[in-house]
Structures are given as C-alpha cells and as structure tokens.
Amino acid sequence: MRKPNRPGAAASIRHTSPMADTPTGHRRRAHTRTRDIERYAGLFAERTGVMRSSAMRDLMAITARPEVISLAGGLPDTSTFPPQTFAAQMTRIAQTSAAEALQYGPTEGFEETVDCILQVMGAEGMLPDPEDVIVTTGGQQAIDLVTKTLIDPGDVVVCEAPTYPGAVPVFCSYQAEVVQIECDEDGMRIDLLDETLAGLDSEGRRPKFVYSVPSFQNPAGVSMSIERRTRLVELARRREMLVVEDNPYGLLRFGGEPLPPLYQLDGGDFVIYVGTFSKILSPGIRLGWAVAPPPVMEKIVLGKQASDLCTSTLTQYFVREYFAEGNWRQYVESLCAIYRKRRDTMVEALAEHFPPEATWTDPEGGLFIWATLPDYIDTGDLLARALRDDVAFVPGQAAYVDGRGASSMRLNFSGVDEEEIREGVRRIGNVIREQVDLYATLTGEAVGASPGTPGREAEDVPAVDARSDSSASISDSPGTNPNDPSQGDVLPFRKAQ
Amino acid sequence: MRKPNRPGAAASIRHTSPMADTPTGHRRRAHTRTRDIERYAGLFAERTGVMRSSAMRDLMAITARPEVISLAGGLPDTSTFPPQTFAAQMTRIAQTSAAEALQYGPTEGFEETVDCILQVMGAEGMLPDPEDVIVTTGGQQAIDLVTKTLIDPGDVVVCEAPTYPGAVPVFCSYQAEVVQIECDEDGMRIDLLDETLAGLDSEGRRPKFVYSVPSFQNPAGVSMSIERRTRLVELARRREMLVVEDNPYGLLRFGGEPLPPLYQLDGGDFVIYVGTFSKILSPGIRLGWAVAPPPVMEKIVLGKQASDLCTSTLTQYFVREYFAEGNWRQYVESLCAIYRKRRDTMVEALAEHFPPEATWTDPEGGLFIWATLPDYIDTGDLLARALRDDVAFVPGQAAYVDGRGASSMRLNFSGVDEEEIREGVRRIGNVIREQVDLYATLTGEAVGASPGTPGREAEDVPAVDARSDSSASISDSPGTNPNDPSQGDVLPFRKAQ
Numbered sequence: 001m002r003k004p005n006r007p008g009a010a011a012s013i014r015h016t017s018p019m020a021d022t023p024t025g026h027r028r029r030a031h032t033r034t035r036d037i038e039r040y041a042g043l044f045a046e047r048t049g050v051m052r053s054s055a056m057r058d059l060m061a062i063t064a065r066p067e068v069i070s071l072a073g074g075l076p077d078t079s080t081f082p083p084q085t086f087a088a089q090m091t092r093i094a095q096t097s098a099a100e101a102l103q104y105g106p107t108e109g110f111e112e113t114v115d116c117i118l119q120v121m122g123a124e125g126m127l128p129d130p131e132d133v134i135v136t137t138g139g140q141q142a143i144d145l146v147t148k149t150l151i152d153p154g155d156v157v158v159c160e161a162p163t164y165p166g167a168v169p170v171f172c173s174y175q176a177e178v179v180q181i182e183c184d185e186d187g188m189r190i191d192l193l194d195e196t197l198a199g200l201d202s203e204g205r206r207p208k209f210v211y212s213v214p215s216f217q218n219p220a221g222v223s224m225s226i227e228r229r230t231r232l233v234e235l236a237r238r239r240e241m242l243v244v245e246d247n248p249y250g251l252l253r254f255g256g257e258p259l260p261p262l263y264q265l266d267g268g269d270f271v272i273y274v275g276t277f278s279k280i281l282s283p284g285i286r287l288g289w290a291v292a293p294p295p296v297m298e299k300i301v302l303g304k305q306a307s308d309l310c311t312s313t314l315t316q317y318f319v320r321e322y323f324a325e326g327n328w329r330q331y332v333e334s335l336c337a338i339y340r341k342r343r344d345t346m347v348e349a350l351a352e353h354f355p356p357e358a359t360w361t362d363p364e365g366g367l368f369i370w371a372t373l374p375d376y377i378d379t380g381d382l383l384a385r386a387l388r389d390d391v392a393f394v395p396g397q398a399a400y401v402d403g404r405g406a407s408s409m410r411l412n413f414s415g416v417d418e419e420e421i422r423e424g425v426r427r428i429g430n431v432i433r434e435q436v437d438l439y440a441t442l443t444g445e446a447v448g449a450s451p452g453t454p455g456r457e458a459e460d461v462p463a464v465d466a467r468s469d470s471s472a473s474i475s476d477s478p479g480t481n482p483n484d485p486s487q488g489d490v491l492p493f494r495k496a497q
Numbered sequence: 498m499r500k501p502n503r504p505g506a507a508a509s510i511r512h513t514s515p516m517a518d519t520p521t522g523h524r525r526r527a528h529t530r531t532r533d534i535e536r537y538a539g540l541f542a543e544r545t546g547v548m549r550s551s552a553m554r555d556l557m558a559i560t561a562r563p564e565v566i567s568l569a570g571g572l573p574d575t576s577t578f579p580p581q582t583f584a585a586q587m588t589r590i591a592q593t594s595a596a597e598a599l600q601y602g603p604t605e606g607f608e609e610t611v612d613c614i615l616q617v618m619g620a621e622g623m624l625p626d627p628e629d630v631i632v633t634t635g636g637q638q639a640i641d642l643v644t645k646t647l648i649d650p651g652d653v654v655v656c657e658a659p660t661y662p663g664a665v666p667v668f669c670s671y672q673a674e675v676v677q678i679e680c681d682e683d684g685m686r687i688d689l690l691d692e693t694l695a696g697l698d699s700e701g702r703r704p705k706f707v708y709s710v711p712s713f714q715n716p717a718g719v720s721m722s723i724e725r726r727t728r729l730v731e732l733a734r735r736r737e738m739l740v741v742e743d744n745p746y747g748l749l750r751f752g753g754e755p756l757p758p759l760y761q762l763d764g765g766d767f768v769i770y771v772g773t774f775s776k777i778l779s780p781g782i783r784l785g786w787a788v789a790p791p792p793v794m795e796k797i798v799l800g801k802q803a804s805d806l807c808t809s810t811l812t813q814y815f816v817r818e819y820f821a822e823g824n825w826r827q828y829v830e831s832l833c834a835i836y837r838k839r840r841d842t843m844v845e846a847l848a849e850h851f852p853p854e855a856t857w858t859d860p861e862g863g864l865f866i867w868a869t870l871p872d873y874i875d876t877g878d879l880l881a882r883a884l885r886d887d888v889a890f891v892p893g894q895a896a897y898v899d900g901r902g903a904s905s906m907r908l909n910f911s912g913v914d915e916e917e918i919r920e921g922v923r924r925i926g927n928v929i930r931e932q933v934d935l936y937a938t939l940t941g942e943a944v945g946a947s948p949g950t951p952g953r954e955a956e957d958v959p960a961v962d963a964r965s966d967s968s969a970s971i972s973d974s975p976g977t978n979p980n981d982p983s984q985g986d987v988l989p990f991r992k993a994q
Contacts, residue, residue, distance in 0.1 A: 040790060040793050041792065043647055043705055044646060044647065044796060045646060045648050045652075047645070047649075048799070051803070053802060054802045057806065061603055078595075078600045081595060081596065083592065083595035086587075086598075086599075087592070087595075090584065090588070091584050091588065093583075093587075094580045094581070098578060098580040098584075099575045099576035099580075100781075101583075101781055102578055102780070104557070104571075104780045105781065137783070137805045138805050138806060140804070144805070149545060152542045152543050166802075173799075174542075208540055240536060282600070283600060283601045284597075284601060284810030286805060286809040295538065299545045302548045303670065305666055306670040307804065308638040308641070308783060311783070312783040312809055314811070315809055
C-alpha cells in the first residue's frame, strides 16, 4: 500500500499562535500583552476587519499530526509522481540551465511555461492567445489578481453557494460584497442568478464579476450543465459582465462526458479563466495562470509586479522539463484512475457509515464530496468532536459568507488512500451517530436505525446512481425525503430549472 | 571569463502588448479595439487608476535581447552557483521527499525554512522569535503583505528619496500617499523626517509606517549611519510608529564595518523586518520573509492565505538542502569578492567615461551605484537613446513618486561581468557626451573637456575615496562643484545633520 503524503508527515508544520510558548522561550519578547495588541490594532487597514481565515488552511495545521486522517485537505496525491522523473528533470535543469533557473523571470512568465499551459487548456478544447496568458503563483494568486484589478470596497461579487472556501478570504480582503447563488446537482442555478441580477439592477448595482467553479466544483463536487453554461455565457455577454471561471479540476474526470469550459463557449471576451498545475502535477510548485482580454491583462500584470515581481523561475523550469517528456496526459489519467477508486470507496463508506438522513453528492471528477446531515447537526461542533477521534473534514460554513452550510461538510477523497478513507468516514459516521442518538433522546423522536450497527451491512445499501447526463448525482440514502422541510437550511441539491 | 546569465539569454521573454501581432495570428481575437478597451475600463477598480509599472520590470523585457548590456537589472549573478550543488540538492530531495516537496505547505512556511532564515538574520546579529517569521514569495510579497495589513487609501507611507523602484507600485496599489525624505551619503535624513512628521502632525495625520532600505540602499547604494539608525528607532518608539526595514543586501558588504539592522536596535517592537534569499542565493526561487510582532503577523498570515495560500514547498526544500550543506556563508563571501571587483570596475569606468559634471555614489556593498548628471539631462530620454546603442540603466524618476530624479540613474554592477561593465559605462558615457556637447552648442556655454576623448587616460582620474567611517562616499569627478546651484534638482548627496 502506498503511503500518501501529507504535509507534516515528513516535515513539521508551524502553528502561529501569539500566545504559544516556544522551546526557545528566552527569545520571546513580551509583546503579546493586551496593551500591545491594542497598540498595533490602531494601525491596521480597514480590510483586516473583514479579512477571514480559510478554514482549510487552519485545518491544515491542526491536522498535521500524523495520526489524524484528514479528509479536510484539497491535496492531490503527490506520492504518485515518480521520484526518478523528478530527479531526472532537475538534473537536466542543473546541467543545462542552472543559472537561468535561479534567476528572476519576466512578470508574465516564460513563453515555455505558456506553451505548457496552452497544452493543458487545449486538452479541454480551449485555444487562447498566448499573449492573453499570465503565469501566476498558483491559481490562488490568479483569483487574487483578478479581484485586485476589478473590485473596490462595496463592489458586488457573485459566486456559488457553496463556493470555494479559499475564494471567500480573497473577496473579503478587497472588501467586496459577496452574493451567493444556490447550486443544485447541475451547478449554479442560473434562474436564481438572473433574478438576483435583476434585483441588483433595481438597486442600481451591477456585479463586477461572477465567480464560478463550473467543473467538479469545490466544495460540492457538482458540475454545471451544458444548458446552464450556455445561459451563463449569454447572460454575461448580454450584460457585459465578466465571469471568472476557476477550473482546477476539469481534466480530473472519472466518468460521464466532458463539458465545454465557459471560456471555450465565450471565446474569452467576458470569461476570465483561472487554471493551475496544482491538481494535475503539483501544488508545491505554486504555478497557476490567468487568461484575460488584453485591457484586463495589462492591469493584472501591474498587480503581479507589485505582488511578487514574477513567478518562480525554478518551478517554471520544472514544468517545462516535465512537459518536454510528453507524458503529462498519461500521468493525469493515472491520477483519474486512482481518484475514481477513492471516490467509489468514499461513496461506499458514506452509505455504510452515515445515517439515513444524510445526503451527499457523487461527483464524476475532482477531489470532493459534499455531504449534508440533518439540520440539527452543526458540522463545526462535529469537527471539534471528530478531531478527538483523529479525523477531520471542512465544515460547510467555510463555503458560505452568511453562516449557511452549518449542517454540511466537505470531504476530500484524493489526498488519502482507500483504507484511510474507509476508516475516516467510519470515524465521522460514529461521531454523527452520537449526535443523532443524542437528538433522539432529547426530543423523543424516533430516528431510523443508525447505520453501522450490527446486522446492517454495506451491501444492504442500494448502489449509488451515477447518471451519465449530469456531472453529479445526489445519492439519497434510504429513508431520506428530499422535500423534508426540516432540511430547509441544508443545501437543496434538487433538480431545479 | 564566466558568462553571466541574463534572463532571456537562454530562455525567451514574452512581451505583453495588446496590439502585438503574433505568429499564430488566427488565434488573436478582435478584442483590442478602442470600444473593447472602454468596455472593460468601466469595470476596473479605482486602484488601477494609480497603479504604476515598475521601471525595472519593463526594462527587463526590453533588455532581454542578448546584445543589450543591461545595467538596469537588480540581478545577482546566479551563474556563480555551482550546478553540481544544484543537482545534488535536487537529487537528495527526489530520493528522500519528492512527494512532500510537491505538496502544499503551511501558510507560514516550514519550520526548517525558518531555521535557515534565523541563520541568515543571526549573521547580522538578529535573533527573532521563530514564531514571528513568515516565509513569503520573495521579499516583494513581504512588502505587499505588510502594506495590505496596514494601509487604507489615503494613508501616508514615508520612504526614502530615492526609494526602491519596486516598492512604489506596491504603495500605489493600496492607494497610499507616499511622502519621500531625502537621502545623503548617510542614508535617510532623519532631521527632515522629524520635520515632515511634525508637519503631518499639524494636519492631524500620522504615517502608518516608514519604509527604509538602510543598508546599501536600492537605488542609491548608500547606508544609514549608526547615529541615524538609532535616532530612527527612537523616533518610532516615541511615536509608536512602525518602521518597515527592507534588508536584501545587508550581508553583501565589501568594505567598512557592519552596521546593526534597525530590527536589532529596536528588538522587533516597532520594526517589521523584510528579508530575502534572492541576493544571497537565488531570486528564481522566490523566497523571502517578514518578521513582525504577533498581532501584526496574525493579519499578515491572513493576507498571505488570500494572496497565494502558501510559499512554494519545492523551493523551500531547495533552501533547506542548501543550508544543510553548511557552506552558505562561504558562498556569500564569494559573491562579495566578485561584486567588490565589479563595483571597483564600474567606479573606474564612471571616472573614465562620465563627464566631469556627473557625481555618483561609491557603495560599500549591495548591487547599485546611483549616478547624477547635469540637470539639463533627462535620463528617461537618455535611456531611449542608450537602448539604440544596446545599453540600459534605470532612469532616476522610477525611484520617486513626484517626478524628481530626472537627471539621475541607477546602475547595477552585480549582474554583468567586468568587461561588460566597462563597455556598458563607456556606451552610456558616449550618449551623455552627445547631450553635453549638444547643450554646449545650444547655450554657447563652455563645458569641461569631455572624458574619453583622446589623450585623457583613466589613470589621470584621481582614485576614488573609500571612507571607512561611512557606508558610501561620493566620488565627485574633477571639476564638479557639489554646491553648484544648477544641480538643485539633483539628489543632494551632501553631508547634512
């Protein structure tokens, strides 16, 4: 069995806690007292008042203990990358271009990196002008730079509900007003988007952009249907409104038919595209990109200059060498094969260990499953309890700006192996069962037999329905009524439109 | 002779020009027309109206042609790094921790990277608490994150005049009001800072921070005297005002006595420290850091999460392996030996080829010399003419926010070898002579015999005075009167205080 890597397994992780004692305590200056915190507080920019932490990032530190099974990360399994390929690439760089690899590079990135990006985008049918591409320090920086270019305090950004938990801190740091549009199994509900835009119109407001992860969405795992993609692109064109398409997972498809990216449908006039090598190669190289029309790109380049001058030359050379070998698509296929099995394992484990009231998505690709529990369960509280049993997930509230999502959770199936997935889901299931039983005791309500109790076997659970005409389906466990009004606060993954 | 590397010598550089024709012209969408530029313009954030380009970054693209001798960069000579060390480090990473090196890391950086940082800071007498350190994507990101944490639109940032040309775009991108305090050969004039702060007090304004490069300043090459360092730190403490100390070059000292960093004098209460591996190892790895008191660090970490999640794991592992070899200080010493010779060569060449009216600094370390020409010469115009002769420098205006510096230039001596330094300075000298002669013709004024004319040999020029009690001295060429009022617009590198 391959041991999947987690940061902190080999390298230690630091926790930044102002109050923490350190082994080298004599170095600690006495500047953490209340008086000192007040001293600096007066100097902070307004944006720091609304800046928030990314839940995944915090969890990353907490879950660094090797005994914790973390289903909280968004980690690809980098242990699948052959170390001998790594060594060979780096040796070639050392032999042919060590001095260049260690030097500054152009702000926009190297032409050779853009060539690799064009190959990746070409694999999904996109053919951008290379001049429209900028190489960024991960996809995260691309989101940051686009937001920096477009958002003034108070401007409206529209995104999905739930949305990528790492995007929320970006929008907040630019003091945007975030409006979230509900998703169902076909992605963002464009009918609700249309209504929302009309409502904003009546207030004289116009969103600067709509942010969407249309394929294998983070966190929900769902994909936007072709009909909605087409409608969204038409809407953007009609309203001269930008759409930021964040597509880290598009090539990680395990089933169903490929869907065209928004960028392809639009031709790049109103869709700004964000991509990354993180999920098809490595997140540790921090290489992503943005594609934008020239007037927007010009501003993004200025923003990049100020932010970090240029993207790492060394890691760009790494990608260049890797693509020169010509096997990158085979590697992505190997990842898909591994992740498909892990998804299957997770879906099976959910059916076995989660209570009948729970629902979850069954994604056809990507890294995540979104599970929703009875609304009397708060997944933030649940996490605290789960961590005591050495298992972690991302509480659903991290994917909302307004406190919704409290009964949902994001589960990652790419970063841990099948055995750990089964064990992790089993532990979470146990903690949920405690809550369900407690609720039954307190309210006297009868609840369905908890799963995992003796006599109830996994094979009793009906097979999950994988529909080929949609990128994700909802597997309702037996006994769940999707129209149960008690699930009102829960993400309504039901067919709409 | 070692061929120093320049970006673009081996790898090509892309120019982002919205109007550029591309070989793959069929891909180019017709979205660069005026109508389209207007279309997007309405969507831009206010900050884009004041965002400006970093002159060095623009020049980097222009000077990528291999035939251009660029004295414009701020490039360390990475060709001095042994390729076999590079290969050995990377092979070890591949063998022991490939999966971890390719994975996400903690936002604050790895503990092992911080250990390396503590060694670097320790070499200058600083002993920060490791908990106060965050690893950033180059020193540039550290400046950006500190500014993000502290600056609201309209807030005052005080910096040196001239200042690091790459800092100006950061302050502008956060819509700061930048106030510059003149330097002389002892660095920022603290008497003028005191006056300026008093003036701001009377307007009810208080700068959020003072940004300074106290050692071997970029662009002027001067260092702040110990007396001024002490006064600045006292001032900060008395006013409860932060100082951002940017110290990329502190260890690159070729002569004179080490000066204590502001951080060391202050103990880290009011001095936020910015460091980088760019100048002592490699800028292509994009690794820098910030050190700040816990309340400030907490906000910086949030900002980093939003900006790019974490710094490259791969390049952090590279640094870890490098420091494990234990030779990093010897490498820095070897850099100092090389750069000392190059500085000497440049100073000699300036004396030989620049006109008698010119002045320049003679730094005891770092990468840059700041030269000031007669005030009828605009170095922006001069650069356009110099590029035709395949030589480049940074026009002085890039180091000011208010249009000053038009007769000055920043010259880099670290990124090119001695032969190129001599030839580059000779070419610039020729272009200056044309301007001087033209001015004489137009005004009928007598000017001193132009240098470089037959019969005037380099050895006729008096040796430059390298004073050991100051970090930089001004070498006035013969015939220059430092009190000449015609030099009023020129950076007055004269002793004050």
